[in-house]
Amino acid sequence: xxxxxxxxxxxxxxxxxxxxxxxxxxxxxxxxxxxxxxxxxxxxxxxxxxxxxxxxxxxxxxxxxxxxxxxxxxxxxxxxxxxxxxxxxxxxxxxxxxxxxxxxxxxxxxxxxxxxxxxxxxxxxxxxxxxxxxxxxxxxxxxxxxxxxxxxxxxxxxxxxxxxxxxxxxxxxxxxx
Amino acid sequence: xxxxxxxxxxxxxxxxxxxxxxxxxxxxxxxxxxxxxxxxxxxxxxxxxxxxxxxxxxxxxxxxxxxxxxxxxxxxxxxxxxxxxxxxxxxxxxxxxxxxxxxxxxxxxxxxxxxxxxxxxxxxxxxxxxxxxxxxxxxxxxxxxxxxxxxxxxxxxxxxxxxxxxxxxxxxxxxxxxxxxxxxxxxxxxxxxxxxxxxxxxxxxxxxxxxxxxxxxxxxxxxxxxxxxxxxxxxxxxxxxxxxxxxxxxxxxxxxxxxxxxxxxxxxxxxxxxxxxxxxxxxxxxxxxxxxxxxxxxxxxxxxxxxxxxxxxxxxxxxxxxxxxxxxxxxxxxxxxxxxxxxxxxxxxxxxxxxxxxx
Amino acid sequence: xxxxxxxxxxxxxxxxxxxxxxxxxxxxxxxxxxxxxxxxxxxxxxxxxxxxxxxxxxxxxxxxxxxxxxxxxxxxxxxxxxxxxxxxxxxxxxxxxxxxxxxxxxxxxxxxxxxxxxxxxxxxxxxxxxxxxxxxxxxxxxxxxxxxxxxxxxxxxxxxxxxxxxxxxxxxxxxxxxxxxxxxxxxxxxxxxxxxxxxxxxxxxxxxxxxxxxxxxxxxxxxxxxxxxxxxxxxxxxxxxxxxxxxxxxxx
Numbered sequence: 023x024x025x026x027x028x029x030x031x032x033x034x035x036x037x038x039x040x041x042x043x044x045x046x047x048x049x050x051x052x053x054x055x056x057x058x059x060x061x062x063x064x065x066x067x068x069x070x071x072x073x074x075x076x077x078x079x080x081x082x083x084x085x086x087x088x089x090x091x092x093x094x095x096x097x098x099x100x101x102x103x104x105x106x107x108x109x110x111x112x113x114x115x116x117x118x119x120x121x122x123x124x125x126x127x128x129x130x131x132x133x134x135x136x137x138x139x140x141x142x143x144x145x146x147x148x149x150x151x152x153x154x155x156x157x158x159x160x161x162x163x164x165x166x167x168x169x170x171x172x173x174x175x176x177x178x179x180x181x182x183x184x185x186x187x188x189x190x191x192x193x194x195x196x197x198x199x
Numbered sequence: 200x201x202x203x204x205x206x207x208x209x210x211x212x213x214x215x216x217x218x219x220x221x222x223x224x225x226x227x228x229x230x231x232x233x234x235x236x237x238x239x240x241x242x243x244x245x246x247x248x249x250x251x252x253x254x255x256x257x258x259x260x261x262x263x264x265x266x267x268x269x270x271x272x273x274x275x276x277x278x279x280x281x282x283x284x285x286x287x288x289x290x291x292x293x294x295x296x297x298x299x300x301x302x303x304x305x306x307x308x309x310x311x312x313x314x315x316x317x318x319x320x321x322x323x324x325x326x327x328x329x330x331x332x333x334x335x336x337x338x339x340x341x342x343x344x345x346x347x348x349x350x351x352x353x354x355x356x357x358x359x360x361x362x363x364x365x366x367x368x369x370x371x372x373x374x375x376x377x378x379x380x381x382x383x384x385x386x387x388x389x390x391x392x393x394x395x396x397x398x399x400x401x402x403x404x405x406x407x408x409x410x411x412x413x414x415x416x417x418x419x420x421x422x423x424x425x426x427x428x429x430x431x432x433x434x435x436x437x438x439x440x441x442x443x444x445x446x447x448x449x450x451x452x453x454x455x456x457x458x459x460x461x462x463x464x465x466x467x468x469x470x471x472x473x474x475x476x477x478x479x480x481x482x483x484x485x486x487x488x489x490x491x492x493x494x495x496x497x498x499x500x501x502x503x504x505x506x507x508x509x510x511x512x513x514x515x516x517x518x519x520x521x522x523x524x525x526x527x528x529x530x531x532x533x534x535x536x537x538x539x540x541x542x543x544x545x546x547x548x549x550x551x552x553x554x555x556x557x558x
Numbered sequence: 559x560x561x562x563x564x565x566x567x568x569x570x571x572x573x574x575x576x577x578x579x580x581x582x583x584x585x586x587x588x589x590x591x592x593x594x595x596x597x598x599x600x601x602x603x604x605x606x607x608x609x610x611x612x613x614x615x616x617x618x619x620x621x622x623x624x625x626x627x628x629x630x631x632x633x634x635x636x637x638x639x640x641x642x643x644x645x646x647x648x649x650x651x652x653x654x655x656x657x658x659x660x661x662x663x664x665x666x667x668x669x670x671x672x673x674x675x676x677x678x679x680x681x682x683x684x685x686x687x688x689x690x691x692x693x694x695x696x697x698x699x700x701x702x703x704x705x706x707x708x709x710x711x712x713x714x715x716x717x718x719x720x721x722x723x724x725x726x727x728x729x730x731x732x733x734x735x736x737x738x739x740x741x742x743x744x745x746x747x748x749x750x751x752x753x754x755x756x757x758x759x760x761x762x763x764x765x766x767x768x769x770x771x772x773x774x775x776x777x778x779x780x781x782x783x784x785x786x787x788x789x790x791x792x793x794x795x796x797x798x799x800x801x802x803x804x805x806x807x808x809x810x
Contacts, residue, residue, distance in 0.1 A: 042378065046206050049380045057206070057378035061232055062316050082464030083539050084377050224638050251637045255630065256663035263627040263660070267634025270621045271601065271642075275634065293624050397619035397635070399599035399642050408613045410622040 023078055025163050026086040029150075030071040030103055031095025031116070036150035040093065041072035043154060047164045047172040048076035056084040069098055076163060091161060093153050095136070097121060112160065114153050132160055134198050140191060148191040155195020166196070204380035209348040209370065210235035212381045213304060216349035217276050218243055219386050220356040222302070224251040224275040226264035228283060231316045232372035233306035236278040258283040262290030262303070269294065269301040270409040272396030274356055278304035280372075281322050282313060291365055292331030296411030298426070300359035302352070303337070304368045306375040309534045317534020318372035320456060323511035326369045327485045334423050336430055338366040338437065339484040341455040345379035353384050360391050362433050369484060371507065373457040373536065430486075439482040440491035444470060448477025450549050451495050453516055454505040455481050458537065462505055465542035474550045484512075492519035499524055501549050501558045505542055506530040525558060564588035566597045568617050577777025579767030580608060580676065582734045584615055586744045587647070587674060590751050591618065600643040601635050603628045605657070607649035608682040626657025629664035632671045643754055645672040651681045654690040654714045661720065668725030668759040668806040672750040675716060675762055678769040679788065686772030690714045693791055698772075713791070717764050721798035727759035727806045729797040733766040735784040739794075749801075759806030766792055 027044060031037045038059050048055040058073040073086035087106065092113040094100045100120045107113050112130040118137035134156050136149035145152075158164055164172075173188045207215070214236045217225075225240040237254065244250035251268070255261035261277045268275035279287060284305045294301055307322050309315035326339045338358050340351045348370060355366040397407045413419035441459070444466055445451060452462045459480035469476040479495060481488050502524055504513050510528040517526050529545045531537050552558045563569060567588035574580045591597045600618040604610060606625035613620035623631040628646035636644040653661050653675050664671065680698055681687040687700040691713050695704040705713075721729040728750060732743040743765055750761040766788045768780035775783065804810045 042206070045378060049204055049206050055206070055380060058373065059376055061372070061376050080463070081379075081460070082467065083461040083536075084373065084379075085536055085538070087538055087540070224634065226634065249638075253633070253637060256659050259627065260630040260633075260660055260663065263624065263630035264634035264637070266623070266627075267603070267621065267631035267636075268638040269634075270631070271635045271638050273638040275638070289624055290627070297622075397601050397621050398639055399601060400619055402598040406617050407619045408622070409620070410613055412610060412622055414611075 025076045025091060025161075026089050027074040027076070027091045027093070028071060028086045028089035028103055028106070029074065029093040030069065030099035033068055033070040035070070035095045036147060037070045037095065038072050040150035040154055041074045043151070043169070043172060043176065044074045044076070044164065046176055047168045050172055050175070051164065051168055053078060054081050056081045058084040069096075071099065091157065091163070093157065095119060095149065095153070114157055116149060116153060118149070130160070132156060134195065136195065139194055139198070143190070143194065145187055145191050148187065151188050151191035152195040155192040156198055157195075158192070159196045166192070204382050206378050207345060207381050208235055208376060208378050209342070209345045210306065210375040211239045212345045213348040213352045213368065213370070214239035214243070216352035216383060217302065217356070218247065218250075219383060220353040221274045221386070221388070221390055222276045222356065223247070223249050223273050224265070224268040226253050226255050226261040226268075226275070226277050228255050228258045228261050228279065230280045230283045232308060232318075232375050233278050233280045233304065235375065236304060236306075258286035259290065262287040262294075265301050266290055266294050266299065269299040270297065270396065271398040272393035274360075274390070276302040276304065278306065280306045280308045281310050281319070284322065284325065288325070288331040291337065292333050292335065293411055294365045295331070295335035295337065296333060297409050298363040299365065299409065300356075300363055301365050302355045302359060302368065303365060304370065307369065307371040309532060315534045316372065318457060318507060318536060319532060319534060320371055320458060320507040321509070321511065321532060322369065323484065323506070323508060326367050327487070327515075330367070335426065336364070336485050338362070338364060338433070340366065340368050341482060341484050342368060342370055342374055343456050343459045343480065345374070345377065345381045348374060349381050350384055353386060358437065362429060364433070369456065371457050372534075434486040437483055438486040438488040438490065440488035441480040441482055442491065442495070443478040443480070445477035445479060445495050445498075447498055448475050448495065449498060449500045449553060450474065450476040450503060450546055451479050451499045451501075452476055452503045452505060452542065452546060453479045453481070455484060455512070458505050458507055461537055461539050461542060464539035465546060468539060468543045469546045469550075472547070474546060476546050487515050487519060489519040492516065496520055496523055500553050502526045503545055503549060504528050505537055507536065508532060564592045566591035566617050568615050570614055572615055573611060574608065575771040577768060577770040577780055578608075579678065579734045579765070582740060583674065583676060583743070583765055583767065584612065586740070586747050587645070588616065589744065590748045593748070594751055594755070596643045596751070596755070599641070600645065603631050603635070603644070603646045605646070605648055605652050606683070607652045609647045609649055609676065610683065612647055626652050626655070627660055628652070629657065629660040629669070629671070629673065633664055633667070633669050636669060636671055640670075643672075643751065645674060645751070647674045648676070649682065650675070650677045650679065650689045650691040654716050661716070662723065665720045665760045665762070666723040666725045668727070670754055670757055670759055671761075672754050673760070673762040674747065674750070675764045676767045677716070677764050677792065678767040679713075680769050680772045682769050682772055693787060715792060717762065717797040720762055725760050725806050726762065726798050727800040728753050728761040729764070731764040731766065731792060731794050731797065733784055733789060733794055735766070735768075735781045753801060753805075756801070757805060757810050758801055764792075766794075
C-alpha cells in the first residue's frame with residue numbers, strides 16, 4: 023500500500039515538522055518513506071508545503087501531486103490543494119484558519135479547529151500535531167504506539183517535557199469528534 | 200551489527216558519509232540548495248581529529264583550498280550548486296591536470312545565469328563534457344536517492360583515489376532537500392598510500408612537485424595521452440547503470456538521478472496498462488554506461504530520454520545505441536519536475552506509434 | 559667555504575632574465591630554509607607568472623597554483639597539515655590583481671603562512687603589460703602612453719592595505735637594489751618564516767624588484783629605477799608587526 027500525503031500551511035506552523043513526524047513514524051514501522059519540502063525564500067512567512075510518501079514498495083517520484091491525504095492549515099493552502107485530493111481520499115482542515123468549504127462529495131473532509139484547540143490548552147504551535155492525532159484516528163496509516171515511539175525518538179532528551187506536550191496534542195486530535 | 204535506518208536530508212547524508220569515508224577537509228561557500236552540506240560539515244568537522252571546515256571567501260578559493268589539501272594527500276571535498284560550480288571549473292581543470300583525487304558535489308539548480316533555486320539537471324554538459332579548460336574528464340556519479348547520496352560519497356572518494364582523478368557527485372535540489380531513510384555504509388578505514396603528495400620530504404626523498412604546467416609541447420601531449428590511457432581503464436571498470444523491467448521492454452525510458460524515480464513511477468503505471476516499458480538509469484554519467492544501452496537493443500523499438508534540461512544527455516544515448524533506434528526527448532527546465540503522468544503520456548504516445556507501425 | 563649554493567636551491571639554471579631580482583630572492587628564501595632547517599617540512603606554492611616554474615628551483619615539495627590562487631592553495635595545505643611550513647611566492651599581477659580576494663582573505667583569517675611578494679610593477683611572463691602596481695606615467699605594453707590614473711586607476715599599495723587587517727601579523731616592504739637592502743630583505747624573509755614557526759599568523763614580505771627586460775632597461779638602469787622611482791612611491795619599512803603582541807590572536 024502507498025499513502026501519498028500533502029501538508030500545507032504558513033511557514034512557522036510546523037508543516038515540515040509534522041511531515042517529518044509522519045515520515046519518521048513510517049520509517050520506524052519498517053516502511054519506505056520520503057519527505058520533500060518546498061524550499062527557498064518563500065519559506066519565511068509565506069506558504070509552505072511538504073510531500074510525504076509512505077509505501078511498502080520503493081518510492082518513485084517523491085513529489086505528491088494528487089494526495090491520498092491532505093492536511094491544510096490555512097486558507098490559501100485549502101484553496102490551492104483541496105481539489106487535488108484523489109477521489110476516495112481525505113482532507114484534514116484546520117477550521118480555525120480556513121473559512122472556505124468544499125462541495126466535493128468524493129472525498130472525506132474532516133474539520134478540526136486545531137489552532138484554537140492547541141492555544142486553549144496551552145499548546146501554542148502544536149496545531150500541526152493535533153491534526154496528526156486526528157489523522158491517526160481516521161486513517162490508521164500509523165498507530166498510536168508508533169507515534170509515541172516516534173516522538174520519543176525525535177525529541178532530544180533535554181527537552182523531555184515536549185514529549186508529553188506532543189502526546190497531549192496527539193490525543194486531543196485523536197479524541198476530537 | 201547493521202546500522203539502523205536514520206531519516207536524513209540528502210545533503211546531510213552525503214556530508215555524513217563523506218566524513219565516514221575519511222574526508223578530513225571541507226571547503227565551501229553558501230549557495231542554495233546545497234548549504235546543508237556546509238552547515239553539517241561546520242558542526243561535525245571540529246569534533247573530528249584533523250577535521251577541517253572552512254568557509255571560503257569564494258567558490259574559486261574553496262576549490263583551490265581543496266586543491267591544496269588534496270595535493271598534500273588528504274581526502275578533501277567541496278560542494279556547491281550550478282552557478283558556483285561554474286566558478287570552480289578553473290580549479291577543477293588544475294586538479295585534473297595534476298592528477299589529484301578529490302570530490303566535488305553539484306546540487307544542481309536551474310540555469311543559465313543566476314537561473315533559479317529549484318531542482319534541475321542542466322549541468323550535464325558541464326559535468327561530463329566541459330568541467331573546465333583542457334583535455335580531461337571527471338568521474339561523474341548520479342545519485343537517485345538519499346541512500347545513493349551517502350553510498351556515492353564513499354564510492355566517489357575511493358574511486359578518485361584509485362584513479363587519481365577528481366570525482367563529481369551530480370545531484371540536484373530535489374535529492375539534496377528530500378529526506379529518506381538511510382543506512383550508512385560500512386567503511387574500510389584503509390586509504391591508499393600517496394607517495395606523490397607534497398607534504399614535506401623530510402629529507403628522505405627527492406622533492407615532489409604537483410604541477411600541470413608543461414612548456415614543452417611533447418611533454419604536455421605525453422601527459423595527456425597517459426591520462427587518456429588511464430581513462431580507458433576507468434571506462435572499462437567504472438561504467439555503471441541500473442535497469443528496471445527492461446528484459447522485454449519495447450520502450451526504454453532513460454534518465455538519471457531524481458528523474459529516474461519519476462520514470463520508475465511512470466514505467467510502473469505503463470506496465471499496469473500492458474505497455475512494455477522499462478527504465479535504464481545511467482548511474483555513472485562519465486564514464487557513460489554504453490554497454491548497458493546496447494544490451495537493450497534486442498527488444499527496444501524506441502528510446503525516451505527524460506531530463507530536467509533541454510535534452511543534454513540525448514546525444515550520449517544516441518551514440519551509445521549507435522543511432523540504431525529513434526531517441527525521443529521529454530523534459531522540463533527552470534525547476535519544474537516532470538510528473539509521472541506526463542512521462543506516462545509520452546510512453547503511451549510512443550506505444551501507439553509502435554502499434555500503428557510508425558516506429 | 560665562504561659562499562656556496564644553499565641546499566634548498568636546486569642546482570639548475572633558471573629561466574630568469576639577466577638582471578632580474580627573482581634569482582636573488584630565490585637565494586634568500588633558500589638560505590632561510592637552510593638556516594631554519596625546515597626544507598624537509600616545507601611546501602612551497604608558486605602560481606602563474608614568472609615564479610611559475612620555481613617548483614624546479616626550490617628543493618622542498620612544491621605545488622604550482624592557478625593564477626592568483628596560491629594563498630587559497632596554501633590555506634588548504636596548511637589547514638590539512640598545521641605542522642608543515644607553507645609559503646607562497648607570488649608576483650604583483652598574481653597577488654594584487656587576479657588574486658586580490660585570496661590575498662585579503664587569507665590575511666584577514668590570520669592564516670599561519672608566509673607570503674613572498676615580488677613587486678616589479680609589471681606583468682613579466684606575458685611580456686610587459688600594466689600591473690596593479692604599475693606606477694603613474696609608467697609605459698607598458700598596455701599603457702603605451704604611460705599609466706594615466708584618470709583612465710587606468712592608481713597603483714595598489716599592498717603592505718599598507720594588508721596591514722590594516724587584524725589577521726596580518728607582519729607586513730614589511732623591502733628592496734633588493736643594494737647589498738644593504740638585500741641583507742635587510744633576508745632579515746625580513748627570515749622573520750616571515752620564523753613568525754610561521756611561532757604561530758603568529760599571516761606574514762607578507764613585499765620585495766621591490768627589477769624587470770629590466772620588460773622595462774626596456776639595462777640591469778644597472780633597472781636598479782636605479784627601483785631606487786629613484788619605486789622606493790619613493792612604495793616606501794620601505796615595517797607596516798605591521800604583531801610578534802611582540804603574541805601574534806594576531808594574542809596567544810603566542
